[in-house]
Amino acid sequence: xxxxxxxxxxxxxxxxxxxxxxxxxxxxxxxxxxxxxxxxxxxxxxxxxxxxxxxxxxxxxxxxxxxxxxxxxxxxxxxxxxxxxxxxxxxxxxxxxxxxxxxxxxxxxxxxxxxxxxxxxxxxxxxxxxxxxxxxxxxxxxxxxxxxxxxxxxxxxxxxxxxxxxxxxxxxxxxxxxxxxxxxxxxxxxxxxxxxxxxxxxxxxxxxxxxxxxxxxxxxxxxxxxxxxxxxxxxxxxxxxxxxxxxxxxxxxxxxxxxxxxxxxxxxxxxxxxxxxxxxxxxxxxxxxxxxxxxxxxxxxxxxxxxxxxxxxxxxxxxxxxxxxxxxxxxxxxxxxxxxxxxxxxxxxxxxxxxxxx
Amino acid sequence: xxxxxxxxxxxxxxxxxxxxxxxxxxxxxxxxxxxxxxxxxxxxxxxxxxxxxxxxxxxxxxxxxxxxxxxxxxxxxxxxxxxxxxxxxxxxxxxxxxxxxxxxxxxxxxxxxxxxxxxxxxxxxxxxxxxxxxxxxxxxxxxxxxxxxxxxxxxxxxxxxxxxxxxxxxxxxxxxxxxxxxxxxxxxxxxxxxxxxxxxxxxxxxxxxxxxxxxxxxxxxxxxxxxxxxxxxxxxxxxxxxxxxxxxxxxxxxxxxxxxxxxxxxxxxxxxxxxxxxxxxxxxxxxxxxxxxxxxxxxxxxxxxxxxxxxxxxxxxxxxxxxxxxxxxxxxxxxxxxxxxxxxxxxxxxxxxxxxxxxxxxxxxxxxxxxxxxxxxxxxxxxxxxxxxxxxxxxxxxxxxxxxxxxxxxxxxxxxxxxxxxxxxxxxxxxxxxxxxxxxxxxxxxxxxxxxxxxxxxxxxxxxxxxxxxxxxxxxxxxxxxxxxxxxxxxxxxxxxxxxxxxxxxxxxxxxxxxxxxxxxxxxxxxxxxxxxxxxxxxxxxxxxxxxxxxxxxxxxxxxxxxxxxxxxxxxxxxxxxxxxxxxxx
Numbered sequence: 001x002x003x004x005x006x007x008x009x010x011x012x013x014x015x016x017x018x019x020x021x022x023x024x025x026x027x028x029x030x031x032x033x034x035x036x037x038x039x040x041x042x043x044x045x046x047x048x049x050x051x052x053x054x055x056x057x058x059x060x061x062x063x064x065x066x067x068x069x070x071x072x073x074x075x076x077x078x079x080x081x082x083x084x085x086x087x088x089x090x091x092x093x094x095x096x097x098x099x100x101x102x103x104x105x106x107x108x109x110x111x112x113x114x115x116x117x118x119x120x121x122x123x124x125x126x127x128x129x130x131x132x133x134x135x136x137x138x139x140x141x142x143x144x145x146x147x148x149x150x151x152x153x154x155x156x157x158x159x160x161x162x163x164x165x166x167x168x169x170x171x172x173x174x175x176x177x178x179x180x181x182x183x184x185x186x187x188x189x190x191x192x193x194x195x196x197x198x199x200x201x202x203x204x205x206x207x208x209x210x211x212x213x214x215x216x217x218x219x220x221x222x223x224x225x226x227x228x229x230x231x232x233x234x235x236x237x238x239x240x241x242x243x244x245x246x247x248x249x250x251x252x253x254x255x256x257x258x259x260x261x262x263x264x265x266x267x268x269x270x271x272x273x274x275x276x277x278x279x280x281x282x283x284x285x286x287x288x289x290x291x292x293x294x295x296x297x298x299x300x301x302x303x304x305x306x307x308x309x310x311x312x313x314x315x316x317x318x319x320x321x322x323x324x325x326x327x328x329x330x331x332x333x334x335x336x337x338x339x340x341x342x343x344x345x346x347x348x349x350x351x352x353x354x355x356x357x358x
Numbered sequence: 359x360x361x362x363x364x365x366x367x368x369x370x371x372x373x374x375x376x377x378x379x380x381x382x383x384x385x386x387x388x389x390x391x392x393x394x395x396x397x398x399x400x401x402x403x404x405x406x407x408x409x410x411x412x413x414x415x416x417x418x419x420x421x422x423x424x425x426x427x428x429x430x431x432x433x434x435x436x437x438x439x440x441x442x443x444x445x446x447x448x449x450x451x452x453x454x455x456x457x458x459x460x461x462x463x464x465x466x467x468x469x470x471x472x473x474x475x476x477x478x479x480x481x482x483x484x485x486x487x488x489x490x491x492x493x494x495x496x497x498x499x500x501x502x503x504x505x506x507x508x509x510x511x512x513x514x515x516x517x518x519x520x521x522x523x524x525x526x527x528x529x530x531x532x533x534x535x536x537x538x539x540x541x542x543x544x545x546x547x548x549x550x551x552x553x554x555x556x557x558x559x560x561x562x563x564x565x566x567x568x569x570x571x572x573x574x575x576x577x578x579x580x581x582x583x584x585x586x587x588x589x590x591x592x593x594x595x596x597x598x599x600x601x602x603x604x605x606x607x608x609x610x611x612x613x614x615x616x617x618x619x620x621x622x623x624x625x626x627x628x629x630x631x632x633x634x635x636x637x638x639x640x641x642x643x644x645x646x647x648x649x650x651x652x653x654x655x656x657x658x659x660x661x662x663x664x665x666x667x668x669x670x671x672x673x674x675x676x677x678x679x680x681x682x683x684x685x686x687x688x689x690x691x692x693x694x695x696x697x698x699x700x701x702x703x704x705x706x707x708x709x710x711x712x713x714x715x716x717x718x719x720x721x722x723x724x725x726x727x728x729x730x731x732x733x734x735x736x737x738x739x740x741x742x743x744x745x746x747x748x749x750x751x752x753x754x755x756x757x758x759x760x761x762x763x764x765x766x767x768x769x770x771x772x773x774x775x776x777x778x779x780x781x782x783x784x785x786x787x788x789x790x791x792x793x794x795x796x797x798x799x800x801x802x803x804x805x806x807x808x809x810x811x812x813x814x815x816x817x818x819x820x821x822x823x824x825x826x827x828x829x830x831x832x833x834x835x836x837x838x839x840x841x842x843x844x845x846x847x848x849x850x851x852x853x854x855x856x857x858x859x860x861x862x863x864x865x866x867x868x869x870x871x872x873x874x875x876x877x878x879x880x881x882x883x884x885x886x887x888x889x890x891x892x893x894x895x896x897x898x899x900x901x902x903x904x905x906x907x908x909x910x911x912x913x914x915x916x917x918x919x920x921x922x923x924x925x926x927x928x929x930x931x932x933x934x935x936x937x938x939x940x941x942x943x944x
Contacts, residue, residue, distance in 0.1 A: 010381075012381070050847075050851050051850075051851075052847050052850070052851070054383070054384040054386060055384065056381040056382065056383060056384055057381055068384075070381075070384065073384060073385060075384045075385065075386070075387055076387065076388070077386075077387050077388025077389065077850065077855070077856075078388075078847070078850040078851045079388065079850050079851075079852075079853045079854055079855050080388070081851075082853075083851055084851065084852070085847070085848065085851035087844045087847070087848055088844075089842070089844055091842065091844035091845050091847070091848040092848075093845060093848075093849075093863055093867070094845075094867065095866045095867055104849070104852055104854075104862070105852040105853050108852065108853040108854055108858065109853060149848075152848075152852065153851075153852070156852075156853065162851075
């Protein structure tokens with residue numbers, strides 16, 4: 001069931017357009033991630049959904065209720081939108097205990113004190129916070145505060161749960177754990193959640209649908225695997241994954257197959273530029289680091305390259321490769337001695353885009 | 359290639375299109391717009407009505423309620439041809455600039471010593487340095503009269519030693535010196551704040567390149583705090599133009615007049631109140647002070663810009679003074695404290711408990727409570743004390759509540775009303791307490807609905823409210839801004855209206871700040887003396903204004919007793935403020 005419809009939301013800030021027509025929908029029991037670099041407008045878009053920012057143009061419907069209509073000049077304040085928002089800083093009220101923080105939304109909705117007590121305790125127990133009900137936020141750890149913030153936003157069963165970089169204030173180990181249980185919780189409770197993040201692994205691991213934002217626009221949307229393995233632009237390709245970016249000239253084009261090359265090297269690749277490419281055009285290729293396999297023995301179809309160094313990363317080795325002006329990184333399980341190596345780079349993994357403007 | 363050549367044109371085109379198509383803003387619903395407009399509108403009325411009445415009165419030929427009053431420029435003609443007016447104007451200018459010449463270097467030096475060096479007893483000094491700011495200048499001026507005036511305790515002592523008194527405080531230089539010394543805290547406050555924000559790595563960077571402490575102070579520290587110094591200077595010029603107590607006590611006996619005392623004297627000059635002349639001088643005063651306030655506002659913005667450049671949370675490394683440095687620094691501060699705190703307060707403390715003194719009289723033999731006993735026999739004086747306490751304690755709390763309402767109306771307000779508020783708040787700062795009191799006196803006479811309130815404390819309270827507006831509102835806005843926006847936004851997204859958010863989140867969080875603000879407003883109201891001069895009547899006496907009228911009769915014993923009570927009350931207020939954790943350094 002579609003809980004959230006955002007269509008053509010545009011927002012200006014002092015003459016600068018920071019949202020340029022974002023549209024998407026979100027279903028119950030799924031997580032939509034708004035992914036993008038800082039300044040891409042993802043947090044602004046979330047705040048527009050929450051009613052904390054007022055876009056000038058666009059429509060937003062939450063749970064069947066129109067909360068924003070630019071044409072009819074309808075803009076409901078946040079409290080009439082029936083949403084839950086988890087802030088990056090958690091924004092727990094310092095003067096209220098955990099119980100009072102979580103119960104506030106129920107109190108505002110006129111739930112009886114006994115019911116509040118029951119429902120608050122139930123959700124706290126569920127999150128493993130039952131014993132902390134009477135503490136103040138300052139007496140909790142970062143991870144506990146985050147869970148309280150989620151409880152507070154969930155307890156009154158909002159139609160849409162909005163999460164603004166909820167994991168960025170946690171340390172690395174907690175973060176991986178948290179993104180797992182947040183996903184599990186949302187799927188269990190069958191709520192509709194929007195997650196804003198700049199961290200691609202968070203989006204890939206937690207979301208069902210990823211919207212990649214660039215400069216106030218949604219440039220690509222799709223499932224995690226789709227968006228990772230089938231990018232439609234240089235920005236999408238470059239934003240996700242660990243990549244080698246290669247500047248080259250297009251030698252020849254044959255349908256979607258192409259050959260690019262530079263100083264003393266050439267490589268088979270796939271044209272990914274939507275507008276297509278022409279021979280002798282400047283191009284940029286994106287090759288995911290994990291797509292290059294390196295061997296110290298000659299291999300058929302392998303590109304002969306120089307290994308400048310092997311760097312130990314703990315769980316693997318990173319190889320620094322070069323050939324002329326083609327410089328690349330690759331990973332492998334063991335240390336290789338510097339000198340000549342053979343790199344196998346599948347042509348479908350060499351994504352060729354136009355060089356763009358400078 | 360073709361795409362390359364076309365791209366810039368396309369961008370330019372879309373930019374122009376975007377500018378042309380810039381759509382109208384969406385209305386903000388549920389942002390308490392009506393509340394904000396009503397509160398700010400009422401405030402505007404409370405501030406603009408008295409000012410408007412002054413301007414109106416200045417163009418009349420007689421008092422506004424008089425049937426003979428006609429529209430005309432007679433009053434302006436009289437004032438602008440009066441030699442005394444120009445003398446007062448000139449004296450005011452000399453007084454203000456002279457005061458700045460003393461207070462700014464001294465305040466800057468004190469700020470440097472206390473914030474940037476390892477001077478001993480810093481915590482105590484930080485509070486002591488501010489004391490003169492909290493005492494009303496009429497009390498201070500009176501304190502100087504009894505200690506270093508022609509027949510003051512210290513003067514007599516010195517005359518006993520050297521045969522004559524080497525100073526005369528009843529002179530323009532004397533007034534300037536005393537005003538300059540007592541306005542040091544105002545400079546200290548702003549400069550020390552700037553110095554605290556100055557990241558010491560800037561100084562350390564200079565030191566590592568080989569500059570000495572003093573070179574660093576001159577070449578790095580001074581230019582960095584220059585905006586704060588300029589701001590403090592502008593503020594003090596403004597305060598100089600508005601000052602009333604010191605010129606009244608020290609200048610008046612020798613006929614030295616400034617603009618405020620000129621207004622005050624106009625009342626008595628003709629036997630009947632000459633409202634139109636007073637209004638003209640008030641208008642002139644406002645025309646001088648308003649640009650000063652406006653300039654200050656611009657300066658403050660620049661100063662903030664400077665402060666923002668410094669790193670946040672930068673650790674301030676202190677300069678080591680060494681033994682001789684400590685002695686010199688402490689002597690400077692000690693001497694200043696002696697002259698501007700110990701001398702006047704000590705003088706009053708002694709004077710309040712003696713009846714007679716002079717050469718060859720042992721003060722210890724003269725100790726008596728008669729001054730207080732006599733005072734308690736006069737009902738108006740007792741009422742004055744009760745009213746003062748009432749106005750500052752209860753009125754102070756009510757004022758904080760009202761400032762809070764105004765503060766909330768301006769809190770995260772993006773509307774036009776916020777700009778109005780910004781300018782409305784500026785106006786009272788340009789109005790000397792004397793003029794505000796006069797204007798409200800007229801308002802309560804002029805508006806039939808308000809007339810019954812004139813002989814009550816309500817009239818004084820409203821005037822005090824306007825006098826304390828800019829300071830009080832700044833205090834509250836300072837606390838409100840400390841509430842992180844997410845704390846409010848999270849309440850809104852949880853389902854609270856803006857009113858509920860203020861009640862359940864904002865106000866509980868700033869409660870400690872409110873208590874501190876209450877204590878500070880209390881002190882402001884305690885020390886106020888000029889506002890009540892015209893407004894007070896039988897039953898609504900307040901200590902400060904009583905002292906002003908008693909000065910005319912020369913009842914020194916009573917003034918001394920009242921001064922001491924005022925100081926004790928202020929001390930209690932200050933202790934309460936510190937106890938409540940008020941940020942007197944803001």
